[in-house]
Amino acid sequence: MFMHLExxxxxxxxxxxxxxxxxxxxxxxxxxxxxxxxxYSSSVAAGAQSGIEECKYQFAWDRWxxxxxxxxxxxxxxxxxxxxxxxxFHAISSAGVMYTLTRNCxxxxxxxxxCDDTRNGQRGGQGWLWGGCSDNVGFxxxxxxxxxxxxxTGQDARAAMNLHNNxxxxxxxxxxxxxxxxxxGVSGSCTTQTxxxxxxxxxxxxxxxxxxxxxxxxxxxLRGAGNSAASRGAIAETFNSISRKELVHLEDSPDYCLENRxxxxxxxxxxxxxxxxxxxxxxxKRTCKRLCGDCGLAVEExxxxxxxxxxxxxxxxxxxxxxxxxxxxxxxxxxxxxxxVKNDNxxxxxxxxxxxxx
Amino acid sequence: xxxxASLSLWRIIILILPLVSLGQTFxxxxxxxxxxxxxxxxxxxxxRLCQGVGYxxxxxxNLLEHESMAEVKQQAGSWVPLLHKNCDPGTQLLLxxxxxxxxxxxxxxxxxxxxxxxxxxxxxxxxxxxxPWPHILTCDKFPQDDMCINTPNDxxxxxxxxxxxxxxxxxxxxxxxxxxxxxxxxxFAIKTKIQEVKRENMDRKVTLxxxxxxxxxxxxxxxxxxxxxxxxxxxxxxxxxxxxxxxxTYLIMGRKVDKQYLxxxxxxxxxxxxxFKKTMKKLKSHKCPAYENVFK
Numbered sequence: 127m128f129m130h131l132e133x134x135x136x137x138x139x140x141x142x143x144x145x146x147x148x149x150x151x152x153x154x155x156x157x158x159x160x161x162x163x164x165x166y167s168s169s170v171a172a173g174a175q176s177g178i179e180e181c182k183y184q185f186a187w188d189r190w191x192x193x194x195x196x197x198x199x200x201x202x203x204x205x206x207x208x209x210x211x212x213x214x215f216h217a218i219s220s221a222g223v224m225y226t227l228t229r230n231c232x233x234x235x236x237x238x239x240x241c242d243d244t245r246n247g248q249r250g251g252q253g254w255l256w257g258g259c260s261d262n263v264g265f266x267x268x269x270x271x272x273x274x275x276x277x278x279t280g281q282d283a284r285a286a287m288n289l290h291n292n293x294x295x296x297x298x299x300x301x302x303x304x305x306x307x308x309x310x311g312v313s314g315s316c317t318t319q320t321x322x323x324x325x326x327x328x329x330x331x332x333x334x335x336x337x338x339x340x341x342x343x344x345x346x347x348l349r350g351a352g353n354s355a356a357s358r359g360a361i362a363e364t365f366n367s368i369s370r371k372e373l374v375h376l377e378d379s380p381d382y383c384l385e386n387r388x389x390x391x392x393x394x395x396x397x398x399x400x401x402x403x404x405x406x407x408x409x410x411k412r413t414c415k416r417l418c419g420d421c422g423l424a425v426e427e428x429x430x431x432x433x434x435x436x437x438x439x440x441x442x443x444x445x446x447x448x449x450x451x452x453x454x455x456x457x458x459x460x461x462x463x464x465x466x467v468k469n470d471n472x473x474x475x476x477x478x479x480x481x482x483x484x
Numbered sequence: 485x486x487x488x489a490s491l492s493l494w495r496i497i498i499l500i501l502p503l504v505s506l507g508q509t510f511x512x513x514x515x516x517x518x519x520x521x522x523x524x525x526x527x528x529x530x531x532r533l534c535q536g537v538g539y540x541x542x543x544x545x546n547l548l549e550h551e552s553m554a555e556v557k558q559q560a561g562s563w564v565p566l567l568h569k570n571c572d573p574g575t576q577l578l579l580x581x582x583x584x585x586x587x588x589x590x591x592x593x594x595x596x597x598x599x600x601x602x603x604x605x606x607x608x609x610x611x612x613x614x615x616p617w618p619h620i621l622t623c624d625k626f627p628q629d630d631m632c633i634n635t636p637n638d639x640x641x642x643x644x645x646x647x648x649x650x651x652x653x654x655x656x657x658x659x660x661x662x663x664x665x666x667x668x669x670x671x672f673a674i675k676t677k678i679q680e681v682k683r684e685n686m687d688r689k690v691t692l693x694x695x696x697x698x699x700x701x702x703x704x705x706x707x708x709x710x711x712x713x714x715x716x717x718x719x720x721x722x723x724x725x726x727x728x729x730x731x732x733t734y735l736i737m738g739r740k741v742d743k744q745y746l747x748x749x750x751x752x753x754x755x756x757x758x759x760f761k762k763t764m765k766k767l768k769s770h771k772c773p774a775y776e777n778v779f780k
Contacts, residue, residue, distance in 0.1 A: 308549065312562040312669055312739075313610065314618030439630040443539045444586040446631070 169230050170223050170273045177222025180332040181215055187413040189382035189394055189421070207389070208284050208376035213291045214339040217373060220274045220295030221331050228266030228299070229325060232259055239265045242323070250321055254307060258322035263303060267296050283376055286365045287345070293370050298334045301371070302326045335373075342373040383421035394421045397460045401425075418460035426461040429454055522546075524587040528553060532661075533560040533567065534580040538636070542584035547591055548620055556583055561772070564665045569652060572605030574598050574635045581633045582620070595632035599623035612652040612717045613669075613748050614741035651722035653737075653747045660763040663735075666749040668772035670737035671702035674709070675753055678730045688716040690727065690747060692736070699767070703740060714738050714747040726750045 181192040190211050231239045241259035250256045274292050278285045306324040311317035345364060368374055380386060385393035399414040400406055418425045432455050435448035522543040527534050531553075534542070550556045560583045567576055581594040600623045607617045626632065656662055667673055675698075680691040691713050698709065714736065716724065726734060727750075737749035754760050 309618070309620065310559065313566070313613075313615045314559075314563075314620045315615060316619065437630070440588075440592050440632060442633075442636040444588060444592075446588060446590075446592075 165236065166227065166269055166273065169227050169235070170270070173223035173226030173270070174219050175222070176226060176328060177215075177219035180222065180328060181218050183329075184214075184218075184332050184336045185211075187400060187410055187417075189417060190379070190391075191397075193390065193392060208287055209379045210339060210342045210344075210373070210375045211379060213287070213294075213342055213373040213375045214335060216288050216291040217295035217298065217335050217338070218332060220270065220292040221299050221335065222295075222328070223274055224263075224266045224270035224296050224299050225325060225328055225331065226266075227269050228261050228263050231262045231265050253316070254319035254321050256322065257320035258308070260322040261303070261325050263300055263323075263325070267300070270296065281361075283345075283361050286361050287374055287376055290365050290368065290370070290374050294338065294373050295335065297371055298331050298338070299325070302330045302334050338371070338373045342375055343368060344378070345374050345376055394418065394460050395423060395462065399425065399458050399460060401458050414458055414460075421460070422463070423460040424463045426459050427456060428459060429456050431455070522591075525553070527584050528557070531557055531560060531584060533564050534576070534584040537576055537580040537584070539586050541587045542580075543587055543591070547582045547585045547593065550583070559583070561665075562669050565662070565669050566606060566610065568657065568662050568665065569606070569609050569655070571609050572602045574602050575606060577633065577635060578602045578621075586633070593626050593632050595634045596623050596626040596628045598632075598634050599626050608718075609650070609652045612719065614717060614739060614746045651716065651719050651724040653716060653719070653749050654722075654724035654726055656749050656751065658751060658757060658759050660759060660766060663749070663751060663760075663763045664766065664770055666737055667700060667767065667770075669739075670700070670748045671739040672698070672704040673700040673702075673735065673737045673749075674698055674712075675733060675735055677733050678727065681727045681730070683720050684715075686718050686720050688719050688724075688727065690714040690716060699735065700737075712745060714745050716747050724750075726752065 178192070185192045192211075192215065230236065232241055234240065239262055242262040242264065243260065245256040245260070246258075248256045271292075275289055278288050278292075302325075303323050304326055305321050307319045307321040309316040309319055311319075345368070365374070380389060380391065382391060383394050385391060385395070394417045397417050399417045400410050401414050403411070414425050417423075431452060433450055433452050436451035438446055438448040440446050522545055524541050525544050527537075527540055527542050529535070544553060544556070545551045546556060548559070550559060560579070563579050563583075567579075578594050578598055581592070586592055599621065603617055603621065603623055610617065656666060674692075674696050676696040677693040678690060679693045682689045682691070694710070696709060696712070698704075704712075716722075716727070726732075733753040735749075735751045735753050736747065738745050738747050740746075751760065
């Protein structure tokens, strides 16, 4: 259900772009647009979708958890936020589109592009040659830029910010590409190696941009700057001086602890949080404090019994057989502080007095 | 005009929907590869490494990230000679669980114990041919639980076999397939007689007679061919009847490792032997798999 809604959301953006963009007319669309749109639009939508999914993963244990309503609402109502979270979302979406276009190019989905074999056959280093299918990241960059940046039709600071952050997302894909090699020598030896440039897992792009999110740069522009030519020049000058590898934002973030229906923020009450676990990172271990304690909420423990496969064995040949194990899972949630806590405090005071008397 | 434009937009929307519903996610640990999801294919008849392994279908790409069947065949070809050595009963199973993995919902890797047994049994033989145990078969990365492939009759604890001293380059069977496999795994092959055999540290140094005929040139150069000296690696004391008889003519195979030429195979040039005769005839049309073709 949600997936379909998201698709319509992006189709809506395409439609909005058609209606609002002054440079486009129906004739222009028919002459140059239709074929390109049909060829790439499904990859663009899938790429944007992967950006959303990665955003949700990266912010799963943050106060702001990349809620879809907030993004939709800000677009629909024209009330576009320009904070740190908006910066990340634009970057990860742009990266997702570029990533998917590049990958689909390598998979042979498009007739007019293929592997980047410009270096094939050349000696790359000691003992290895360029070969194989290097991902055509240049192609992905050009096409995704056309699609994604076209959605920014304004000339104000917000539009400049979004265009900048889109570029950061594309550079994140480029910056995380890695050289992959295969050994083709006899008996698995590496006397003969062939190497190519390959996209990483998209998670790596997400991790990279999350780091950038924490170090995003806030830009202070004079209030009341309108759409005059002078302010446009100032905006361009300001953004040109910022590195294309750093996320930028114009506003501070709202308080994500609190529910804010106007902004589409659900608040942290009712959220699940993490407390203990062997494989948890520092950031994850402090989830309950960050989502509940610091937001003035208490932590409630709930237990549930689950049944899952365990003790799986591979039997020759070929079957996997598992047992069914019952397990108690403990989960933690943010809840309002109850009056019971006050009672506990009161009883503590009484006992303290009694001790004093004795 | 407007209706036509909106019609195109709806076509875009319609195109997008099936893609979303078709989206799949593999939750298990596939090799780090975003390419097309692995598919079940029949093990081809000419993938000789895995004939008779015990199952008939494999995953492609495999667990060594070979993406095409041509690549699988090319890389598997150089391992076939090791099967002929029978250095461990689990050799084929270990290799095929990676080259031609069983078709399951998640990848099934070989067990670490299976890998260690094969490595301990086979790495001395590979060393005799100048090959170290390769990185792709590092045993530490394989699982130790029950979700892995072991030899089917591996219920009893395997006791270490007392390996009799062997001379891998000399123990080759006089059989066409075996000779052709070794021919492909070797860099050069010549027809000649032995002039002198001398012991040198742990190896045996084999000096050949001047008169030589090249069967397979490979990387060998003419000037190197004239004064060719071969080494039987770690073979100072192993039994090799061919080297004891200097009157016979031999088919000698070898390869270059660093600055030494290693003996990889030696067969008596016996035209009265029907198998040998058949092999020499077949050799003229036989083509070894070459890796250059894989990326074309």
